[in-house]
Amino acid sequence: MKVIEHLQRAKNPLFSYEIVPPPRGRTVQDIIDIVSVLKPLNPPWIDVTAHASEAYYHEREDGTIERKIYKKRPGTIGICGIIQNRFGIDTVAHLLSLGFTREETEDALIELNFLGIQNVLALRGDGSNYKKVIGKDRTENHYASELVEQISDMNKGKFLDSSFQCEAFNFGVGVAGYPEKHFEAPNLKLDIQNLKRKVDAGADYIVTQMFFDNKKYFDFVSQCREAGITVPIIPGLKVIKSFNQLTTLPKNFYIDLPDALVDAISKDPKNAAHIGKEWTMNQVQGLLEAGSPCVHFYIMNDTSTIVDIVKKFQK
Numbered sequence: 001m002k003v004i005e006h007l008q009r010a011k012n013p014l015f016s017y018e019i020v021p022p023p024r025g026r027t028v029q030d031i032i033d034i035v036s037v038l039k040p041l042n043p044p045w046i047d048v049t050a051h052a053s054e055a056y057y058h059e060r061e062d063g064t065i066e067r068k069i070y071k072k073r074p075g076t077i078g079i080c081g082i083i084q085n086r087f088g089i090d091t092v093a094h095l096l097s098l099g100f101t102r103e104e105t106e107d108a109l110i111e112l113n114f115l116g117i118q119n120v121l122a123l124r125g126d127g128s129n130y131k132k133v134i135g136k137d138r139t140e141n142h143y144a145s146e147l148v149e150q151i152s153d154m155n156k157g158k159f160l161d162s163s164f165q166c167e168a169f170n171f172g173v174g175v176a177g178y179p180e181k182h183f184e185a186p187n188l189k190l191d192i193q194n195l196k197r198k199v200d201a202g203a204d205y206i207v208t209q210m211f212f213d214n215k216k217y218f219d220f221v222s223q224c225r226e227a228g229i230t231v232p233i234i235p236g237l238k239v240i241k242s243f244n245q246l247t248t249l250p251k252n253f254y255i256d257l258p259d260a261l262v263d264a265i266s267k268d269p270k271n272a273a274h275i276g277k278e279w280t281m282n283q284v285q286g287l288l289e290a291g292s293p294c295v296h297f298y299i300m301n302d303t304s305t306i307v308d309i310v311k312k313f314q315k
Ligand code: FAD
Pocket: 048, 049, 050, 051, 052, 094, 096, 121, 122, 123, 124, 125, 126, 142, 143, 144, 145, 175, 176, 177, 182, 183, 184, 185, 190, 191, 194, 195, 197, 198, 207, 208, 209, 210, 236
């Protein structure tokens, strides 16, 4: 079932999760272990992140340098297939535009359709240290809105490969939104205009970047509505677990942490996981009181606190 259908049918607030493929060389058992913990929480869907190829350099004994190109975390489509077909939980496969040709994207969507996966989160991705050479007969999407357009075309039966005989696809399409603006955007207003391009291209819901101050989410939603964006905007939360994350989360995700949270963890770093959990619970409480139909958790494959948090709010 599509995410938008889950939202429309839900009688109580939904709790969804994002997981990350295990590092190259690990096995699917890692995923089975994580999903087995989440399954009793009845997740309506689980997102699986996507990762572009990167260049790795290795100095040989003779001093020459070897360059290898590979994905550190491969397997998004396979993992979605396993979760969906083994656990009966709907999945959202993340798809990136940067680092993939449109032809590869078409193949990926054909594979997802084959596996019965009906949801994708269309993302641009970030430039890695490997810039793929695009062949003369190949094309590329740049912004996520172009990727959404390609998926919408396939949903109308329009494929790049005109010899491909298939009925129109029926993918639900989500896109990313940034309550604290995307780091490249000059301001939030322009970023929201670009978000609207993704919705106008066919996205049927938005998931936000993590935020730790609900006011930022509420303000963002108001500004999106003023800009004419009417689709659901799902809040994304992350539970802080360590003192180090006070530095790594703002650096990696271009977000601010509220003074009260930083002060509490700085004063009592050993208690960071407990403070982080309480903080998230307060955020969930505030979001549900304001009528949020769903809360999405970036669990990053750590299920240690999420079960307690969700059990507290699940009806
Ligand atoms: P876009 O919507 O294309 O926007 C990128 C920037 O370009 C923004 O500043 C926007 O304002 C601007 N822009 C957009 N359209 C135009 C235009 N037409 N003209 C000028 N400027 C424009 N990354 C991964 O690698 N893998 C993942 O699985 C992954 N999952 C994510 C899930 C969520 C919920 C979120 C919030 C982010 C995720 N990311 C992931 C990170 C994401 O790839 C980066 O944030 C990336 O930098 C932007 O992606 P986007 O889809 O928002 O890009």
